[in-house]
Amino acid sequence: MEEKDVRTDGEEARPPQRGNAAAEFFANVLRGVAIGVAFIIPGFSGGSVAAILGIYEKLVGSIADLFKKFKESVLFLLPILLGMILGIAALIFPIQWGLANYPIPTVSLFVGLSMGGLPSITDKVKGKPKWHNFAAFALPCAVSACLMFLPTASQPQGFLFNLDAGGYVLLVLIGAVGACALVVPGISGSMLLLIFGYYTPLVELVTKNLLKGQNVGISFAVLACVLAGVLVGFFAISALMKFLLKKFPRGTYFAILGFILGSVAAVYYTTVKNTPQELGFLYSSPWYWIVAAVLLLAGAALSYALVRYARKKQNK
Numbered sequence: 129m130e131e132k133d134v135r136t137d138g139e140e141a142r143p144p145q146r147g148n149a150a151a152e153f154f155a156n157v158l159r160g161v162a163i164g165v166a167f168i169i170p171g172f173s174g175g176s177v178a179a180i181l182g183i184y185e186k187l188v189g190s191i192a193d194l195f196k197k198f199k200e201s202v203l204f205l206l207p208i209l210l211g212m213i214l215g216i217a218a219l220i221f222p223i224q225w226g227l228a229n230y231p232i233p234t235v236s237l238f239v240g241l242s243m244g245g246l247p248s249i250t251d252k253v254k255g256k257p258k259w260h261n262f263a264a265f266a267l268p269c270a271v272s273a274c275l276m277f278l279p280t281a282s283q284p285q286g287f288l289f290n291l292d293a294g295g296y297v298l299l300v301l302i303g304a305v306g307a308c309a310l311v312v313p314g315i316s317g318s319m320l321l322l323i324f325g326y327y328t329p330l331v332e333l334v335t336k337n338l339l340k341g342q343n344v345g346i347s348f349a350v351l352a353c354v355l356a357g358v359l360v361g362f363f364a365i366s367a368l369m370k371f372l373l374k375k376f377p378r379g380t381y382f383a384i385l386g387f388i389l390g391s392v393a394a395v396y397y398t399t400v401k402n403t404p405q406e407l408g409f410l411y412s413s414p415w416y417w418i419v420a421a422v423l424l425l426a427g428a429a430l431s432y433a434l435v436r437y438a439r440k441k442q443n444k
Contacts, residue, residue, distance in 0.1 A: 224335070
């Protein structure tokens with residue numbers, strides 16, 4: 129006779145409801161959208177967004193254990209990957225337009241979203257910090273802030289269409305570096321691509337060529353090399369971060385917090401530095417800064433409301 133699965137509190141266990149699974153799938157798609165949007169904004173990190181959304185540990189664990197726990201990892205990563213693709217495809221044009229015409233207000237909205245979600249990380253580091261916790265916070269904070277002082281390389285227009293074999297190998301390395309920065313919170317993959325001079329050419333490759341059906345073959349070859357590097361970087365850094373979170377969880381979250389806070393100064397500095405000269409007059413308008421402040425507060429309020437909702441749900 130088949131035994132019933134019972135809970136320790138005496139209630140009969142219930143199988144997971146399909147509605148809950150569908151809701152979780154949709155929620156992970158939305159999380160993926162947020163991570164994808166972070167990747168296309170210079171100065172923002174997809175890892176930071178994942179940490180703020182409370183899925184960072186599970187994300188790096190699923191990537192690191194993809195071949196060990198294939199089905200479980202794929203079921204978790206698939207909706208996030210789908211959301212990233214949807215977020216980049218749907219929002220790359222509006223975000224690029226906002227950055228090109230109203231850079232500070234656009235960036236302020238996303239900074240607010242990041243800052244309002246910080247309690248989801250500070251919850252992980254509660255208690256009296258020790259000296260090595262301060263060191264774990266200060267060093268990453270300084271590193272992410274100092275990225276803004278690195279000079280930006282300039283590549284000739286259209287150079288991606290005239291690469292030799294070494295150039296394609298370099299694309300793989302660029303993709304690996306970008307992926308590492310995407311996984312490590314507070315280190316922006318798009319900012320590193322800017323520093324290396326590849327950000328604008330890759331964005332234009334998608335927006336001005338691939339989506340318009342021009343130079344499709346070369347565009348796919350370039351993106352395939354970058355994607356290969358991204359996959360290598362994902363697995364390497366995810367395995368490292370999984371180890372750190374397992375062995376030194378509190379110190380690792382102090383470091384994550386330092387990376388995120390240090391990147392705030394970097395993103396504003398990078399935005400101002402890359403603002404076209406013809407938009408300089410906007411900085412003298414008080415309304416420009418008022419709108420930026422309103423968007424900053426709105427973003428912070430929205431993400432903090434989501435954090436509170438997640439807390440209540442977890443408590444229940």
